[in-house]
Amino acid sequence: MEKTLVLIKPDGVRRRLIGEIIGRFERKGLKIVAMKMLQVSHEMASHHYSIHRDKPFYDDLVQYITSSPIVAMILEGKSAVAVVRGLCGATDGSKAAPGTIRGDLSNNIQYNIIHASDSPESFAYEYPIFFKSDEIFEFDYGDENLI
Numbered sequence: 001m002e003k004t005l006v007l008i009k010p011d012g013v014r015r016r017l018i019g020e021i022i023g024r025f026e027r028k029g030l031k032i033v034a035m036k037m038l039q040v041s042h043e044m045a046s047h048h049y050s051i052h053r054d055k056p057f058y059d060d061l062v063q064y065i066t067s068s069p070i071v072a073m074i075l076e077g078k079s080a081v082a083v084v085r086g087l088c089g090a091t092d093g094s095k096a097a098p099g100t101i102r103g104d105l106s107n108n109i110q111y112n113i114i115h116a117s118d119s120p121e122s123f124a125y126e127y128p129i130f131f132k133s134d135e136i137f138e139f140d141y142g143d144e145n146l147i
Contacts, residue, residue, distance in 0.1 A: 029147035
C-alpha cells in the first residue's frame with residue numbers, strides 16, 4: 001500500500017474544517033496511519049518548502065504555515081498519492097472542481113486549506129519533517145476487502 005502526507009493548513013484549522021476533511025478521506029477508504037496537531041517551527045517550514053526557497057512567495061509560505069497549528073496526517077491506501085491529490089483538487093481553490101476539498105472550501109491559492117504530497121518521492125522527503133517512524137502505525141481495520 002502507498003502512503004502520502006497530508007497537512008491541514010492553518011486556514012483549515014482556524015475555520016474548523018478538520019473533521020470535514022478527515023471524513024472525506026475516511027469515506028474514500030483511506031487509512032489514517034499517523035496523525036497529530038502541531039505548531040510548525042521555522043526550521044520545519046524551511047525544510048518542507050526548500051524547493052521554493054528562491055521564489056518570491058517563499059517567505060509568505062513559511063510565515064503562513066508557522067502562523068498557527070496544523071494537523072499532519074499520513075494516509076495509506078491503493079494509489080494513495082493520486083487518490084488524495086484528486087480529493088484535494090487544484091492548488092488554486094478558485095480553479096478547483098466542485099466536490100473537491102479545495103473546490104468546496106477554498107476560493108484562492110494562498111489559503112488553500114491543505115497540502116498533499118505530489119509523489120511517492122515527495123512523501124519520502126516530507127514525512128520525516130513531521131513524523132518519527134514510531135509514530136506511524138500498521139494495523140488492519142478489517143474492512144480492507146470491501147474497499
